[in-house]
Amino acid sequence: MTTETVTMAPDPTRTLLLVDDDDTLRERLARALTKRGYTVITAGSVAAGISAARANPPRFAVCDLRLGDGNGLDVVEAVREANPDARIVMLTGYGNIATAVAAVKAGALDYLAKPADADDIVAALEASGGERPEPPERPMSADRVRWEHINRIYELCDRNVSETARRLNMHRRTLQRILAKHSPR
Numbered sequence: 001m002t003t004e005t006v007t008m009a010p011d012p013t014r015t016l017l018l019v020d021d022d023d024t025l026r027e028r029l030a031r032a033l034t035k036r037g038y039t040v041i042t043a044g045s046v047a048a049g050i051s052a053a054r055a056n057p058p059r060f061a062v063c064d065l066r067l068g069d070g071n072g073l074d075v076v077e078a079v080r081e082a083n084p085d086a087r088i089v090m091l092t093g094y095g096n097i098a099t100a101v102a103a104v105k106a107g108a109l110d111y112l113a114k115p116a117d118a119d120d121i122v123a124a125l126e127a128s129g130g131e132r133p134e135p136p137e138r139p140m141s142a143d144r145v146r147w148e149h150i151n152r153i154y155e156l157c158d159r160n161v162s163e164t165a166r167r168l169n170m171h172r173r174t175l176q177r178i179l180a181k182h183s184p185r
Contacts, residue, residue: 032118
């Protein structure tokens with residue numbers, strides 16, 4: 001049995017600005033959102049995102065919170081200034097309540113944790129009024145959330161195992177074993 005992928009024709013009223021500094025994720029999401037009928041413009045930094053928002057105000061935007069050259073909230077504000085009716089979703093691997101509140105205050109409709117599925121993003125973008133999107137069918141397991149958190153701290157510590165172990169209050173060898181394993185599902 002073969003499956004066929006149906007690609008929707010891009011609609012000029014469905015322009016979407018995608019801002020993320022992770023090249024692989026940005027390209028993958030851009031392809032997935034294009035297949036869902038969006039005309040996708042990508043940017044890899046705050047500066048490029050702000051410039052793209054001002055040059056061609058998008059109807060939709062998906063923006064990472066932490067970018068190499070600054071905060072994605074600046075892009076949200078620029079999109080909101082360029083198009084007050086834009087529907088914006090904030091993505092982040094560094095989620096907490098304070099940043100979620102800041103994102104909503106800046107004009108984002110929703111706040112999704114990475115790795116976010118394209119279907120979850122579309123559901124958040126297309127949710128109407130006070131309607132909330134359905135919870136994901138397969139949320140991350142507790143083991144996966146723990147693994148993501150450990151790897152995030154590891155990256156923030158410039159891949160220094162000793163410093164990461166100290167900050168996580170974990171034995172260094174235990175941390176090394178966790179980092180050596182593949183991510184759980």
